[in-house]
Amino acid sequence: MKKLLAIVLCLAMLLPVLAMAEGDGRVHITYSFWGNQTEADSVQQALDAYNEMQDKVFVEPMQIPNEQYTETLVNYAIADQLPDCGMVNENSVLYFARNGVMADVSDMYAGEELQPMECITFKDGDTPVGYSSSNEILILYYNKDMFDAANEPYPSADTPYTWDEFVEVAKRLTFDEAGKHPGEDGFNPEKIVQYGAFVNNWTWQMEVWALSNGGAWFSEDGKECLINSPEAIESIQKVADLALVEHVAPLNVIPEDNGVGVGIGSKTVAMTTDGTWRLGTDFPNLGINYGIAPLPMMKEEVTICTSGLTGVFKGKHQQEAYDFVKWYTREESNWDALVLTGIWLPKSEYFYKTEEGINEWLGNEKYPYNKDMETGRKVLVDYTMNYAKPTCWYFTPNTQVTTNEILFTALQSVWSGERTAEEVINEIYPELCEAIVVE
């Protein structure tokens, strides 16, 4: 009797395995992603739509926590258990591509009407290895109420502030408990109530200032490390000095991108730089009267573009995954959930270069910045088209080491004011050069 019971229990344990067997005659493929519950819901919506559309393939979601996303994918790859397709963090795209894990997608848009922009194309040498699912650029956000209270004209959407103007305006918007501004007699930097500016110093976002100052972090072929040029070094120091010398920005030693939420959202900072995804992820919930403008410029007008990639991994269902990714990354497939909410800027040139294309999203009343279309056009469309350059991970290998590890840790000493940008960069320069060499 006992033995019989044991056998029945063992068989019962096998039931779920049987239930998982693909019995619907469709090829089951897996799509991995990171994100919160809202994002998971929107992914599920898209997958449902796709699964309903055709009867040969069934796409299943696989949610992985953001912090361990890349590690988890690597572990799956080692065990030969990679999902068929999935989101890939920008800093790991070239790592996966160069190690032969990702399928060739260079012809994904060949002959298509909607062509992805050059700026968001990941390249290994000259070969395209993937396209971001959307576009995002860095811009300047400001709290209009705080500008009004200081009688300060809003930043122009046409002509960006020069760096000196930016610092001057920031000074006028910064005041201490006694209402004194930086530079005035009796100003007490220990008792600042409101800061004028916040420059997001998340490591990868710092690259834009090197470009703005006429320098660069890496050469365009991704083979040379240029971060020790005087321009690049000066750009880092200038950002650090906003808090350390000018007293117009809060200290942010362990970089946190809280310029929007904690900064202009709670009226502690009047202007902040950040990515365009904030239009959708943060501002609708903040309920503040905000405006957008191009980034201030040190010497050249420039911004950087970036966005995660949806990759196809090599495997036996590669073709099915390829077809799904091609469908999934079209703007149309994510139109309501991601484009019209403001989280994604479109990735295809059509939506920037043609009137109809621009009107489809920017002209849509659901779009968060629809209220001031003229400004939206200048800051989101023209700025992308004329001044956006790719972030270094589109063309430089091993950015998970260079920006995320070496620079991230080293720059903290600059933000805290313990060391100068020059000292720090010169110290880590050999390490950085070594890190971008591919064996």
Added chain:
Amino acid sequence: MTAIPKRKRIRYNRAETRAAWLCLLPSVIGLTCITYLPMIASFALSLFSWNGLGDMKFVGLDNYVRLFTRDTKFYGSLLTTLEYAGISVIGSIVYSMIIAMLLNRKVPARGFFRAVFYLPYVLPALAVYLGWKWLYDYNHGLFNYLIKLNGGTSVKFLDSSGMVTPSLAMIAVWLSGNLIVIFLAGLQNVPRTYHEAAEIDGANAWQRFWNITIPCMTPIIFYNLLMSLVSNLQVITPALSLTQGGPGTGSYFMCFMLYTQAFKSHKYGYGSAIAVILFVLIAIFTGILFATSKGWIFYEGDDKE
């Protein structure tokens, strides 16, 4: 002198032996697969260069040579780990001993206070660190608010390489509720007769503490010292949740360095080499503790002076 009778070896029957092995099996399998094999694998991996996806390349001791000769952060990381472990071990032993002695007295609501001091230990680590982050924050933190209220200048608790290690170690001290409980149990085992005898002989409180309580507590102190040292040398959570390793190498603990190198930068061989060094470091400190323990631990019933 009577001869000591030879101890008879107890013979178990086969069924008993089998049951014993079956009971041991899960932990033997667990220990082997989850601890010993990965340890050996990690040591082997430290001799290779491997990025996780590509081919493994045997490099001999290159990873170690690089760590000791070319890595700009390794010595900083080593010193930071030792500094953190030193402050938090000594701090938490002293702190929990004092709290345990207070809680051992007949104070009102003793049970409540015991719970209060034990509570931090059972709180979720991330919640604790986020709370402390708010206290330590340079711009809006409570500590700096109080300092400025009293006319002082803001302190960079987490934002300077010199302050960050002691600041994080302070949190570890605050978290040492488990040590308090163990000390309390130990204190209750200190024979009252010794204290009474000493009191009759005219010893004051300090003399009684130093000559009775401390010697009787040495086995407990040893245990707490060992546990706290091992766990604090392996520290990683504050760096992951608060400071991300900086500023400088102020919170770049060895465990954090290992994790970053292996799992964030995909240098698995290099990360393994750091793991091996950390293992050796912990082994050395544990060895020193054990080697010196005979000299200062007092066991009741021992005929030692």
